[in-house]
Amino acid sequence: MADGSLAGLSSLKGKVSDDEWKARVDLAALYRLVSLHGWDDMIYTHISARIPGPDHHFLINPYGLFFGEMTASSLVKIDLQGNVLQDTSYFVNAAGFTIHSAIHAAREDAHYVMHLHTDQGVAVSAQSEGLLPLSQHALIVLPRLAYHDYEGIALNLDERERLVHDLGDKTAMLLRNHGTLAVGETAADCWIGMFYLERACKQQVMALSCGRDKVLLAPQAAREEVQRQTSRGVGGALAWPACLRLLDRESPGYDA
Numbered sequence: 309m310a311d312g313s314l315a316g317l318s319s320l321k322g323k324v325s326d327d328e329w330k331a332r333v334d335l336a337a338l339y340r341l342v343s344l345h346g347w348d349d350m351i352y353t354h355i356s357a358r359i360p361g362p363d364h365h366f367l368i369n370p371y372g373l374f375f376g377e378m379t380a381s382s383l384v385k386i387d388l389q390g391n392v393l394q395d396t397s398y399f400v401n402a403a404g405f406t407i408h409s410a411i412h413a414a415r416e417d418a419h420y421v422m423h424l425h426t427d428q429g430v431a432v433s434a435q436s437e438g439l440l441p442l443s444q445h446a447l448i449v450l451p452r453l454a455y456h457d458y459e460g461i462a463l464n465l466d467e468r469e470r471l472v473h474d475l476g477d478k479t480a481m482l483l484r485n486h487g488t489l490a491v492g493e494t495a496a497d498c499w500i501g502m503f504y505l506e507r508a509c510k511q512q513v514m515a516l517s518c519g520r521d522k523v524l525l526a527p528q529a530a531r532e533e534v535q536r537q538t539s540r541g542v543g544g545a546l547a548w549p550a551c552l553r554l555l556d557r558e559s560p561g562y563d564a
Contacts, residue, residue, distance in 0.1 A: 370398030500544030
């Protein structure tokens with residue numbers, strides 16, 4: 309459909325709480341932004357949003373839809389045991405449940421969780437040195453970055469404990485040989501965290517195209533200065549309204 313909505317899907321606006329609807333709209337916006345940036349992996353990878361409240365219910369993508377098709381009403385509500393909590397014909401990706409349920413259960417501040425398989429993110433995750441201090445983007449990310457070793461497709465629930473342990477209190481992660489992950493208290497925080505991580509990975513792949521011995525690492529004093537300068541964030545809340553305006557122009561219908 310021209311507005312980006314899914315035919316035959318009735319809107320949930322007014323049928324769920326205001327808090328849930330806002331989470332649905334913001335999460336759908338994240339999916340569309342990933343698609344616009346070319347960071348999606350067909351129907352794979354996943355982004356989730358915890359619904360405010362004591363129950364730790366969260367929203368995740370209906371398995372089988374492209375990210376560019378995602379709407380607020382198409383998202384699936386589940387609990388920490390993976391039970392679907394709404395009337396829907398869709399189901400969810402088991403690997404997505406493993407990763408996202410672990411983080412939502414363990415981190416009260418991780419209201420939004422994004423996991424991607426971009427070419428540049430996977431490339432850096434497979435480099436033994438991980439993310440290097442090669443760019444301003446990397447210097448912003450590095451103090452917030454954790455690592456988790458690859459254990460195979462995330463279908464084993466016992467991996468959740470190790471994933472959470474490795475993430476600790478960080479807001480970004482390189483999943484070794486796998487991809488990238490970012491968490492945020494808001495959709496804006498999650499988005500800007502992933503934006504900087506993905507840009508840093510792309511810049512590293514480009515810089516290393518000339519060989520490891522030819523690149524210039526940022527001086528230690530500069531690394532410490534950037535950490536100090538960005539200790540209170542990098543303006544995700546300021547950028548978010550502009551991101552939504554971009555979607556209104558380029559990918560309307562996400563809020564249906």
